[in-house]
Amino acid sequence: DTGVSQDPRHKITKRGQNVTFRCDPISEHNRLYWYRQTLGQGPEFLTYFQNEAQLEKSRLLSDRFSAERPKGSFSTLEIQRTEQGDSAMYLCASSDQGSGTDTQYFGPGTRLTVL
Amino acid sequence: DAKTTQPPSMDCAEGRAANLPCNHSTISGNEYVYWYRQIHSQGPQYIIHGLKNNETNEMASLIITEDRKSSTLILPHATLRDTAVYYCIVRVMTFNFGNEKLTFGTGTRLTIIP
Numbered sequence: 001d002t003g004v005s006q007d008p009r010h011k012i013t014k015r016g017q018n019v020t021f022r023c024d025p026i027s028e029h030n031r032l033y034w035y036r037q038t039l040g041q042g043p044e045f046l047t048y049f050q051n052e053a054q055l056e057k058s059r060l061l062s063d064r065f066s067a068e069r070p071k072g073s074f075s076t077l078e079i080q081r082t083e084q085g086d087s088a089m090y091l092c093a094s095s096d097q098g099s100g101t102d103t104q105y106f107g108p109g110t111r112l113t114v115l
Numbered sequence: 116d117a118k119t120t121q122p123p124s125m126d127c128a129e130g131r132a133a134n135l136p137c138n139h140s141t142i143s144g145n146e147y148v149y150w151y152r153q154i155h156s157q158g159p160q161y162i163i164h165g166l167k168n169n170e171t172n173e174m175a176s177l178i179i180t181e182d183r184k185s186s187t188l189i190l191p192h193a194t195l196r197d198t199a200v201y202y203c204i205v206r207v208m209t210f211n212f213g214n215e216k217l218t219f220g221t222g223t224r225l226t227i228i229p
Contacts, residue, residue, distance in 0.1 A: 004158075031215065042202055042219025043159065056216065091158050095215075103149075104217060106158035 002027060004107035006092050012113045013082055020078045021110045025094030032075050033104060034067055035091040036060065043091050049075060050097065082114045119203045124224040127197075133190040135223050137203030140184045146207050148179060149217070150188045152199040159202065159219075162188065198227045 005024045013019050025032045030051050035043035046065070047057045051072040061067075064082075069075040079086055089111050093104040120138040127133040139148065147166050151159040163170055163177045165186075170177045176189040190197055202222040 033216065035217075040221070042221055043217070045216035045218070048215055058216075089156075093158075093217075101164070102215070103161055103164065105161060106151075109156075109158045111156075 004092055004094050004105055006090075006107040006110050008110055009108060010111050010113075012115065014115050015082060015084060017082055018078065018080045019082060019112065020076055021090055021092075021112075023075045023077070023092030023094075023107060025073070025075070025092070026096075026105060029094035029096045029105075030072070031095045031097055031102070031104075032069055033093040033095075034075070034077050035093065035106075037089040037091060037109070038087075043089075046077075079112075082112075084114050087112055087114045119205060119220055121201070121203050121220060121223045123221065124226070126226050126228050127190075127193045128228050129195060130192055133193040133197065133225060133227070135188040135190075135201050135203075135225060136185065137188070138185045139203070139205050142183050142205050143207070146205045148177065148183075148186050149204040149206055150175070150177065151202045151204065151217075151219075152197075153202070153222070154196075154199045162201075193225075193227045195227050195229065198225060200224050 007022045033048040034046040037043040046061050047067050049069040052069050064080045067077045089109045091109045093106045095102045095104045147164050149164040150162040153159045165177045179186045200222040202219050
């Protein structure tokens with residue numbers, strides 16, 4: 001069973017550095033979502049793709065954040081000039097628009113710690 | 116998407132049924148009720164969803180009141196592995212652009228007691 005995978009699972013970086021996370025969705029899922037979760041809170045939506053098109057971005061996604069899904073398969077989320085406030089779990093989910101339920105399935109997440 | 120209200124925490128004895136309530140009094144006619152859970156340090160796991168009929172799958176049952184203003188997730192025989200935060204989410208089911216995101220609250224922290 002190939003679910004949603006994310007890499008790396010953990011990332012520790014120093015303030016000001018750039019980081020990039022990768023998400024591989026469930027095969028043939030055309031929708032891919034990024035969420036962020038801070039301690040004690042539920043996940044918050046960041047952005048989503050339908051195939052390679054980025055269709056919605058939250059205001060949480062500042063100009064230091066950029067996401068891509070160049071071939072409509074895997075996606076990357078890059079954070080430039082990291083700040084301590086970026087420390088969080090970054091979650092990726094995917095769904096199949098044509099399934100009739102469009103249920104989102106989540107990956108294990110990437111935990112980012114900014115020192 | 117409509118807001119939901121859940122108790123912050125609940126305990127349940129192992130082997131008993133765990134009943135998790137959710138209020139969604141402002142739910143619209145085209146909004147579904149979804150349940151996810153999140154075990155510590157893992158990604159959310161989909162459990163079940165429904166519109167107005169009761170639903171059951173291998174994990175749980177979902178009971179939605181006739182006026183759709185509240186629902187209950189039932190785990191029939193809770194085990195220690197069911198200890199998690201449970202999120203109730205209402206979401207418009209569309210296949211057009213927009214409203215695809217899930218809006219999570221803070222959920223209910225369910226602890227299964229041995």
